[in-house]
Amino acid sequence: MLWPFGTTWRPVRQKRRDxxxxxxxxxxxxTRRWYPQGVDLGVWHGRRTLAVSWFRQRLDGHHLASRVALVDLDRSRHLDVLLAVEEGGELQPAPIHAGGLAWFGDRLFVAATRDGIWEFDLARVRRIRGALARRLAGSTRCGPRVTALVAVRTRVHPVALRCSYIGRVFDTDGSPLPRVLIGEYRRDDSGRIGEFSLPEGDGGGFTEIERAAPGIPRMQGAVRWGERSFVSQSDLLRPGALWTGPLDGLKRSAVPLPVGCEDLALDLDAGYLWTLGEHPWKRVVRGIPLASLDL
Known part of the structure; x- marks a missing residue:
């Protein structure tokens, strides 16, 4: 299937049990060259879509490229959108770990670790081809017929945190709020999570509302629904842990997360909490029924 702009949708295997x-x-x-990181939900060309961010690196750890895979949940298909920055009038691969996503309409906010939050405009996704497409994908593949979609960074938003991940905030009734949780991955328990309102206007930035230090090492993602927050915690090659409750009183859930768990996203319309695992051979994007979390 070719859609849109002649770009091929690729299949994803979908299994449904609990x-x-x-x-x-x-x-x-x-592959050990691409690693999945962030996750969120939005609407792409009128279809309910899951976004999964990836970063590409050489085996020595040198960063090469980043992308977002857009998954049509109804059709179990996906396509890729490369992330790029414009420098000196030319497009370059976005040097971003992409540890978390927050999708608001045409605005895609991506966690850039020590460089704040980067914003990309999904309304201006364009098709590129040939050498430029290969370069933005960090690829050396030959062939003039190579094509790709690309989203270009529009703004960099400084944030006074190590921006390891970003997640959305919903009201008690499930309405999305113009707010996000931005948090820090730390190997010890010093990681912090802040709640921020979204930037408004050309000169606006993220405005901090409150901040907490949950005392949990290796936090990988955070979202909030009403007064209840959800935080993911990785544990090397063991299943991850999910913590729920107010940020100053999180309790560990009995429901495990995938091995190498990363970001979190709430899908309140369908009743799922989404996360993913990053390790080769154990990679999965998982939707956990909210009903199984005893909410």
């Missing part, structure tokens, strides 16, 4: 498991049917299931 949870929804999406698994990649290509080398991205095991």
């Amino acid at each position: 949870a929804i498991d999406l698994r990649w049917l290509t080398a991205r299931s095991w």
